[in-house]
Amino acid sequence: MTSIEKQGRMNEIDLIEKIRKLAAKGPRITVGIGDDCAVFRPKPDHDLLFKTDPMIEDIHFTRDLDPATVGHRALARNLSDIAAMGGDPQFCLVSLALPEELAANQIGADWIDLFYRGLMNLAKRTGTALAGGHLARAERIFCDVIVCGSVPRGKALLRSGAKPGDALYVSGRLGHPWDSRFEPKLSLGRRLRGRATSCIDVSDGLSLDLFRLCRESKVAAEVDRVPIVRGATLDRALHGGEDYELLFTMPPRLAPPKGTTRIGTIVRPQVGVKEPPGFVRFQGQPLEPRGHDHFRRPGAARITR
Amino acid sequence: MTSIEKQGRMNEIDLIEKIRKLAAKGPRITVGIGDDCAVFRPKPDHDLLFKTDPMIEDIHFTRDLDPATVGHRALARNLSDIAAMGGDPQFCLVSLALPEELAANQIGADWIDLFYRGLMNLAKRTGTALAGGHLARAERIFCDVIVCGSVPRGKALLRSGAKPGDALYVSGRLGHPWDSRFEPKLSLGRRLRGRATSCIDVSDGLSLDLFRLCRESKVAAEVDRVPIVRGATLDRALHGGEDYELLFTMPPRLAPPKGTTRIGTIVRPQVGVKEPPGFVRFQGQPLEPRGHDHFRRPGAARITR
Numbered sequence: 001m002t003s004i005e006k007q008g009r010m011n012e013i014d015l016i017e018k019i020r021k022l023a024a025k026g027p028r029i030t031v032g033i034g035d036d037c038a039v040f041r042p043k044p045d046h047d048l049l050f051k052t053d054p055m056i057e058d059i060h061f062t063r064d065l066d067p068a069t070v071g072h073r074a075l076a077r078n079l080s081d082i083a084a085m086g087g088d089p090q091f092c093l094v095s096l097a098l099p100e101e102l103a104a105n106q107i108g109a110d111w112i113d114l115f116y117r118g119l120m121n122l123a124k125r126t127g128t129a130l131a132g133g134h135l136a137r138a139e140r141i142f143c144d145v146i147v148c149g150s151v152p153r154g155k156a157l158l159r160s161g162a163k164p165g166d167a168l169y170v171s172g173r174l175g176h177p178w179d180s181r182f183e184p185k186l187s188l189g190r191r192l193r194g195r196a197t198s199c200i201d202v203s204d205g206l207s208l209d210l211f212r213l214c215r216e217s218k219v220a221a222e223v224d225r226v227p228i229v230r231g232a233t234l235d236r237a238l239h240g241g242e243d244y245e246l247l248f249t250m251p252p253r254l255a256p257p258k259g260t261t262r263i264g265t266i267v268r269p270q271v272g273v274k275e276p277p278g279f280v281r282f283q284g285q286p287l288e289p290r291g292h293d294h295f296r297r298p299g300a301a302r303i304t305r
Numbered sequence: 306m307t308s309i310e311k312q313g314r315m316n317e318i319d320l321i322e323k324i325r326k327l328a329a330k331g332p333r334i335t336v337g338i339g340d341d342c343a344v345f346r347p348k349p350d351h352d353l354l355f356k357t358d359p360m361i362e363d364i365h366f367t368r369d370l371d372p373a374t375v376g377h378r379a380l381a382r383n384l385s386d387i388a389a390m391g392g393d394p395q396f397c398l399v400s401l402a403l404p405e406e407l408a409a410n411q412i413g414a415d416w417i418d419l420f421y422r423g424l425m426n427l428a429k430r431t432g433t434a435l436a437g438g439h440l441a442r443a444e445r446i447f448c449d450v451i452v453c454g455s456v457p458r459g460k461a462l463l464r465s466g467a468k469p470g471d472a473l474y475v476s477g478r479l480g481h482p483w484d485s486r487f488e489p490k491l492s493l494g495r496r497l498r499g500r501a502t503s504c505i506d507v508s509d510g511l512s513l514d515l516f517r518l519c520r521e522s523k524v525a526a527e528v529d530r531v532p533i534v535r536g537a538t539l540d541r542a543l544h545g546g547e548d549y550e551l552l553f554t555m556p557p558r559l560a561p562p563k564g565t566t567r568i569g570t571i572v573r574p575q576v577g578v579k580e581p582p583g584f585v586r587f588q589g590q591p592l593e594p595r596g597h598d599h600f601r602r603p604g605a606a607r608i609t610r
Contacts, residue, residue: 031463034464034465035521036386036504037392038356039352039461040352040354040355042347042351042353046347047335048345048346048353049342049343049345050342050345050398051341051342051343052398053439054400054441054449056442056443059441059442059443081341081342084342085340085342085344087342093355093357093451095359097447131355132356132357133357134359137361137364138361138443138445139445142359142402144357144359144400146398148355153346156336156342156344158336159341199341201341216339216340
């Protein structure tokens, strides 16, 4: 190896020192980067929420996407799940695997720098401490972000609490482009605690995520309308995914939070006919949960869903 | 697609149902697989320990390795870090990404089955609940296991507490083959709580891990001898890694736990000369922390170290 090559290569120690500086210890992260494990001191009388959702090159993004957007989205998709449970973000761990050709030069150093910049910008704004992680090699860029959130004991918003007669709401609009820098709906999630009977984030498309919510709640749903992003098709809004809006149910007597739209009503599933739990009707027609078997197409299937 | 091909493909729902059955809810995992996040209820007055350490095909293992051993090791390497902090395992999350050619057929279904069998066997024996995870596609097999452990508040064993005069110990012997099914030293870790002044697991080789312990403790070390696995070379025992034994320090007046060997002594680093914090001498000669920059070679560099 020439000395120029050597100079260009990232040094683990330098890189770790750089990341250590980003990862300041806090009142709850009592041991951060630099030991065998990160140490977290939970708030008394709180439950903790955990989510992991990797982003893989050529499946969730391509290399021409701005690395800061990759870093932002890698954290934001997990925070969206914390929001859907009504939680407050606590910390994250970041596993990052890079191909040899990126690990070996300045382009790679810049990529990591921008990735962490995008991730830390969102982490700081949302109170998510960077508690640790891992660097490795892989053939494609692979980043697995694990997020921990906190919620007062027993107050997590579940998918399983929707009741027939509940009103069905969605935040914002559906049909966002897949590479946008969306904001996880954390403050909406917090406001729904103790009010919503069920909640899920729309990450795989309304048709699939509403199916999941209804199946877990053992109910069905009638959808009348959906608010659509300007320029998006109805098909994309119904099945497209990557929206990261919150879909939730509330008793109809409660006023919904601002910025949300009532899109339908939860109904009793019709046992014995072709409308089992999970069944969704859109403007009178059955709405199939498309893209259901994510393992069959380039894309990710969440075991936790 | 023919119906035979279709039949052969794993169905996400079936697979998730299978994994759901493995992942029984427990007293502390109040919501497991089937919601946006896993929900964990921490014990009062305990700190939580977190570790993530991926296993990547062709870097940490090859496809001819028994999938049950891959599953075992994917969990065991992380439990080894929980052991090194003196913790009790609580739960794990498993992110698994498989190549198309494995995801599409019976070989893949068998691979996943055996992988989970190896992982769950160790999980059950160690009291680690499977709380959730993720399935995705990738070019190579990629599994990222995240483990959470628990330790009475303030009692985590750190790398940073070694003092000059402390005796230096290692459990078992060093120089294990890289593909063995080792047992994480959880009960030893628990017995060291309140007794060891510092601890680390030997995952990257004695020379590197002892350097790390000494650097974090701002001390140096003199090593006299190392217990070597039958058939292993001294070089492998000093620098090989993948041993997952515990390396720890204790005041010399305390009796060491059974099955551990005193290998040396912690000394004061000599300021101003060439023996800075982290400096290690083996049988009178400087012992270089080899393989230090893991980012440069096929292998993984842990940010948390």
